[in-house]
Amino acid sequence: MPDLHSLATRWLGVGLASILSVVTLSLAFTDRLGLYINPDSTWFAVSMAIFVLVGAIASFALPLGAEADHGHDHGDAPAPAVAHDRGHPGAIAASAVGGVAASGIVVLTLVLPPASLSAELAMSRDTGAAPLFAGQDTVALATTGDTDSFGVGEWASVFATATNPDAFDGDEVELTGFVTPGDGGEFDLTRLVITHCVIDAQPASLPVVGVDAAPETGQWVTITGTVRASSDGRLAVDAASVTPIDEPENPYEF
Numbered sequence: 600m601p602d603l604h605s606l607a608t609r610w611l612g613v614g615l616a617s618i619l620s621v622v623t624l625s626l627a628f629t630d631r632l633g634l635y636i637n638p639d640s641t642w643f644a645v646s647m648a649i650f651v652l653v654g655a656i657a658s659f660a661l662p663l664g665a666e667a668d669h670g671h672d673h674g675d676a677p678a679p680a681v682a683h684d685r686g687h688p689g690a691i692a693a694s695a696v697g698g699v700a701a702s703g704i705v706v707l708t709l710v711l712p713p714a715s716l717s718a719e720l721a722m723s724r725d726t727g728a729a730p731l732f733a734g735q736d737t738v739a740l741a742t743t744g745d746t747d748s749f750g751v752g753e754w755a756s757v758f759a760t761a762t763n764p765d766a767f768d769g770d771e772v773e774l775t776g777f778v779t780p781g782d783g784g785e786f787d788l789t790r791l792v793i794t795h796c797v798i799d800a801q802p803a804s805l806p807v808v809g810v811d812a813a814p815e816t817g818q819w820v821t822i823t824g825t826v827r828a829s830s831d832g833r834l835a836v837d838a839a840s841v842t843p844i845d846e847p848e849n850p851y852e853f
Contacts, residue, residue, distance in 0.1 A: 751790035755803035
């Protein structure tokens with residue numbers, strides 16, 4: 600009969616790591632890995648997944664239970680008073696619960712379809728603080744009028760940190776994001792900005808004015824309009840058109 604402890608150890612190590620590697624590779628081959636990490640890191644994730652799979656295959660050359668070998672022979676020394684395969688019941692129970700939880704999470708990655716982070720999560724992460732993913736260089740570039748490549752993230756940085764808002768009054772924009780409730784406008788246009796992976800995703804939001812009725816929260820839209828500076832120095836997007844769209848293939852900015 601197989602050693603159940605050794606089987607469990609092999610599953611929690613090589614088994615779960617192999618599943619995660621297969622999921623990573625399948626997401627990369629279907630161009631969906633960008634839902635979880637910055638595309639610039641794809642090469643690293645894929646190479647590490649291949650490395651893990653090669654190691655998993657090589658591990659089959661080891662007999663089951665070899666990972667518990669101390670690497671030396673005790674000789675004729677007496678056996679320890681407490682056998683290695685015995686442990687405190689609480690520790691055993693904690694290990695079992697942790698193993699089941701880890702297995703469940705990893706197996707779910709196999710059966711659940713890839714999905715982007717939700718609008719609700721973006722709103723829960725919105726602290727009202729200035730964005731951390733862009734700096735003064737973005738504002739300096741914006742003052743030159745070279746904003747064609749700007750997304751919601753860059754404009755959010757400009758809106759939050761500009762010391763001369765009038766310099767941007769009249770700039771035309773075309774931006775895509777999803778709708779969230781706003782304080783300084785009829786609604787906010789929001790996008791999640793990722794530096795490395797979804798764990799560090801930060802919401803970037805722009806107040807939108809000039810619309811008759813705000814679309815439903817979470818609805819993806821493309822907005823064309825003009826940046827306007829109010830008398831109190833606040834910037835907002837004065838929308839000329841708000842077009843509902845499906846979620847884009849790549850829902851994040853990087």
